[in-house]
Amino acid sequence: MLLRVVGATVLFWVFSVFFKKQKIEKKDFVTIFFAAVFGVGINMLLFLKGLELTTPIHASVIMTIIPIIILVLSIFFLDEKLTKLKVIGIILAFSGGVLLTVLGKSTRVGDNVALGNLFIFINAISYSIYVIIIKRLTAKYHPFTFIKWMFLFGVFLTLPFGYHETLEIQWHTFTPYIWFSVLFVVVGATFGTYVLNPLALNTLKASTVGTFIYLQPVIAGLFAIVMGVDAVSPIKLGAMILIFSGVYLVTKKPKVLA
Numbered sequence: 001m002l003l004r005v006v007g008a009t010v011l012f013w014v015f016s017v018f019f020k021k022q023k024i025e026k027k028d029f030v031t032i033f034f035a036a037v038f039g040v041g042i043n044m045l046l047f048l049k050g051l052e053l054t055t056p057i058h059a060s061v062i063m064t065i066i067p068i069i070i071l072v073l074s075i076f077f078l079d080e081k082l083t084k085l086k087v088i089g090i091i092l093a094f095s096g097g098v099l100l101t102v103l104g105k106s107t108r109v110g111d112n113v114a115l116g117n118l119f120i121f122i123n124a125i126s127y128s129i130y131v132i133i134i135k136r137l138t139a140k141y142h143p144f145t146f147i148k149w150m151f152l153f154g155v156f157l158t159l160p161f162g163y164h165e166t167l168e169i170q171w172h173t174f175t176p177y178i179w180f181s182v183l184f185v186v187v188g189a190t191f192g193t194y195v196l197n198p199l200a201l202n203t204l205k206a207s208t209v210g211t212f213i214y215l216q217p218v219i220a221g222l223f224a225i226v227m228g229v230d231a232v233s234p235i236k237l238g239a240m241i242l243i244f245s246g247v248y249l250v251t252k253k254p255k256v257l258a
Helices: 002-016 026-053 056-063 066-077 084-102 113-138 143-167 176-201 206-226 234-251
Strands: none
Touching: 002 026, 002 143, 002 176, 026 056, 026 113, 026 143, 056 113, 066 084, 066 113, 066 206, 084 206, 084 234, 113 143, 113 176, 113 206, 143 176, 176 206, 206 234
């Protein structure tokens, strides 16, 4: 996790040089710090620790509540309107997400499933709060303007938890596949994701962006099928159709509920 945060921080500061500089108001540094707390510190720490303690299926099912939490927070803090299509879309996508994840088979059970589930649940709430916070920031700044500071704060938040473990890494034992995996997590799953999310939030509602989370198990399933480690089944196809239908409905412009 520490390698992930430090690596992404370096990338954000390097790439920010190529974009127009914006001066951040002093009061907004407090907002950026809390974005780091919820989006980097709590989010990454509790998810990884929770995944270690619980099962992958439990973690996947719990994470499906994120779009629902984001929708509720958006109504209260971003003045988003509750609409029929949005409600129906989230219900469909939620149903498909749960159906797709519960079909999986865990190869192991964690040491403390109850505590792990709690960590994953808190992580889901934390990430939802993070989305709401950066939605406000994207209205004022380009993503590279504040994300580089957010991740710099994140380094100091995560350093105490990963410093000693990082010193114990036997770098000479890393195979090319391990190096590729580390780079993929740093460049793709962290740098790329944390750049594209604010860019999406700049033009889409927070609840809409949150709903796309339901596509993750679909993409993972399709990739697994292509790689030959999973097979197509009617139930899986039905779950994917539910998810795509739900995401489509949420992205439409529906009528506001009276």
